[in-house]
Amino acid sequence: MFKRKIKKFKIPLNPKHELAVLLSSRSSLDPAPLKDQKGRQPILARLRKVHLVWLISIFSVSAFAAEVTGGVDQPSLIKTIFLWTPFLLKGFGFNLLISFISMAIGTLLGAVLGVFQISLFLPVRLSSKILTQFFRNSPWLVLLFYCMFMLPFEITIGGFIIPFPDWIKAVIGLSLPVMANVSEIIRGAINSIPSGQWESAESLAFTRRQQIWLIILPQCYKRMLPPWMNLYSILTMATVLASIVGVEEVMSLAGQVLAADGRPELLVPIYSFVLAWFFIYCYPIAKLTLRLEKKYALKT
Amino acid sequence: MEPFFEWFRLLYDETGINLTFIYDSYDRVRLWKGFLTTLWLSGTCLVFSVIIGIAGAWLQGSHHKWTRRIVQGYIQFFRNTPPLVQLYFFYFALGSLMPKVQNEWGGYEPILGNFVWAVISLSFFAGSFNVEIFRSGVEAVPMSTVEAAESLGYTRLKAYIYIVLPLAFRVCLPALSNNLINLVKTTTLAFAIAVPEMLYVSSQIWSDNVNVREMMTFLLVAYVSIVGILAWVINRWEHSLKIPGYGG
Numbered sequence: 139m140f141k142r143k144i145k146k147f148k149i150p151l152n153p154k155h156e157l158a159v160l161l162s163s164r165s166s167l168d169p170a171p172l173k174d175q176k177g178r179q180p181i182l183a184r185l186r187k188v189h190l191v192w193l194i195s196i197f198s199v200s201a202f203a204a205e206v207t208g209g210v211d212q213p214s215l216i217k218t219i220f221l222w223t224p225f226l227l228k229g230f231g232f233n234l235l236i237s238f239i240s241m242a243i244g245t246l247l248g249a250v251l252g253v254f255q256i257s258l259f260l261p262v263r264l265s266s267k268i269l270t271q272f273f274r275n276s277p278w279l280v281l282l283f284y285c286m287f288m289l290p291f292e293i294t295i296g297g298f299i300i301p302f303p304d305w306i307k308a309v310i311g312l313s314l315p316v317m318a319n320v321s322e323i324i325r326g327a328i329n330s331i332p333s334g335q336w337e338s339a340e341s342l343a344f345t346r347r348q349q350i351w352l353i354i355l356p357q358c359y360k361r362m363l364p365p366w367m368n369l370y371s372i373l374t375m376a377t378v379l380a381s382i383v384g385v386e387e388v389m390s391l392a393g394q395v396l397a398a399d400g401r402p403e404l405l406v407p408i409y410s411f412v413l414a415w416f417f418i419y420c421y422p423i424a425k426l427t428l429r430l431e432k433k434y435a436l437k438t
Numbered sequence: 439m440e441p442f443f444e445w446f447r448l449l450y451d452e453t454g455i456n457l458t459f460i461y462d463s464y465d466r467v468r469l470w471k472g473f474l475t476t477l478w479l480s481g482t483c484l485v486f487s488v489i490i491g492i493a494g495a496w497l498q499g500s501h502h503k504w505t506r507r508i509v510q511g512y513i514q515f516f517r518n519t520p521p522l523v524q525l526y527f528f529y530f531a532l533g534s535l536m537p538k539v540q541n542e543w544g545g546y547e548p549i550l551g552n553f554v555w556a557v558i559s560l561s562f563f564a565g566s567f568n569v570e571i572f573r574s575g576v577e578a579v580p581m582s583t584v585e586a587a588e589s590l591g592y593t594r595l596k597a598y599i600y601i602v603l604p605l606a607f608r609v610c611l612p613a614l615s616n617n618l619i620n621l622v623k624t625t626t627l628a629f630a631i632a633v634p635e636m637l638y639v640s641s642q643i644w645s646d647n648v649n650v651r652e653m654m655t656f657l658l659v660a661y662v663s664i665v666g667i668l669a670w671v672i673n674r675w676e677h678s679l680k681i682p683g684y685g686g
Binding site for chain 1: 626629
């Protein structure tokens with residue numbers, strides 16, 4: 139609200155009718171907008187708490203409608219869902235755990251891969267580029283399947299047997315695409331630093347390692363944060379894929395709930411219940427990402 | 439072709455690399471059909487998601503507050519919930535509410551099959567991203583261009599179709615291609631509701647022949663090449679549509 143008021147006073151200085159020149163676009167969704175520095179910011183999605191109320195009311199209306207159509211002798215729908223909530227929440231917690239661990243692993247590996255992508259040594263640069271593109275271009279589900287079937291269920295190292303349960307395989311499977319995407323984010327951020335920074339650092343006699351560590355990377359963190367958060371929310375939404383390969387997370391638990399109760403009128407409420415959780419978790423992240431993007435945008 | 443296929447049978451006998459989908463005609467036809475299903479699914483979703491994107495971007499420029507709000511709500515909902523859960527929601531939850539029709543064998547089947555639900559769900563998912571992408575392109579078109587169109591007597595819709603969209607399209611093509619590539623990767627989710635696309639067929643083949651390793655490797659390579667080809671085509675297209683003097 140406040141910002142809109144300020145804009146009004148700007149008019150004499152910044153007339154709307156400039157030359158008819160196409161402005162460069164900047165989508166909040168484009169993972170590689172870092173390159174173009176003249177980008178205009180998208181209008182912040184103006185959603186407020188009212189919309190959450192709407193969501194809840196839609197959910198309760200659908201639950202109520204299902205209740206009306208359902209049988210009389212069964213316990214009420216809302217009570218049933220309430221009863222299952224702790225069970226489902228446990229599954230959701232597991233989803234979040236998977237997302238945290240995969241994000242950590244993916245970020246660590248991706249950071250290394252991303253810095254390798256700007257290596258001066260051609261074989262390193264080329265191989266890391268190919269690796270990044272390969273994992274970025276393959277579907278998450280296929281990678282997940284790959285890790286599920288290809289990794290052994292236990293490893294024996296010098297007599298010790300390290301078990302490899304399904305969920306750890308899922309974590310590894312999910313961290314591979316994350317790694318590739320983080321690598322691209324880092325490369326994009328480094329490329330978006332004006333070349334003058336490199337040149338002036340060189341003229342001040344910094345070594346290459348110093349240039350990267352002391353000059354370039356510190357400027358990159360800010361630019362990397364919004365796409366990194368975006369990636370995190372994509373990953374969180376991808377954790378449900380683990381249900382397909384048999385990890386007991388919220389989707390498979392929801393399936394079990396539906397199978398246990400055997401009431402078809404539960405289908406809509408339970409699935410919307412799960413959808414609502416993901417929305418409540420991911421929406422603030424998306425909003426924060428947009429805000430950070432706006433804050434860190436270069437002023438032109 | 440037969441000697442070529444037989445060579446792979448020989449390869450299996452010699453090395454144990456079991457590529458059934460080449461030498462076994464049943465598996466070959468299955469996989470080919472799965473591949474076509476993947477292409478068909480991607481193609482339809484691609485078209486519908488672009489249509490949703492264009493329509494949504496137009497509605498977002500509407501003068502009615504509520505139209506904009508509804509579009510915004512749609513975008514935020516579909517962007518911030520997992521596509522797999524959306525798919526389940528559409529197929530199992532909404533699908534169960536749909537009326538059933540009698541098929542040719544006298545049994546009852548849902549009016550919309552799993553393929554149609556996959557198309558609906560994935561198009562809405564990708565469409566929500568496309569709306570934002572097109573909107574960013576539309577915003578890049580200067581106000582004076584739109585005003586010039588208006589002064590020539592274009593209505594809002596006509597100006598959008600003939601003036602704004604062709605310019606906006608070129609501006610947002612990089613972001614759009616990114617999203618469309620993502621969409622092709624997301625079609626693997628249709629596996630979850632048993633649409634016989636490539637991943638599903640492959641899983642059938644590896645459960646029949648126990649050649650998981652070969653099938654998985656094939657799948658990875660196949661998807662990477664499909665995506666690679668698509669990216670290349672879009673890149674060429676982008677190049678041919680380039681506005682002279684705009685952008686780097």
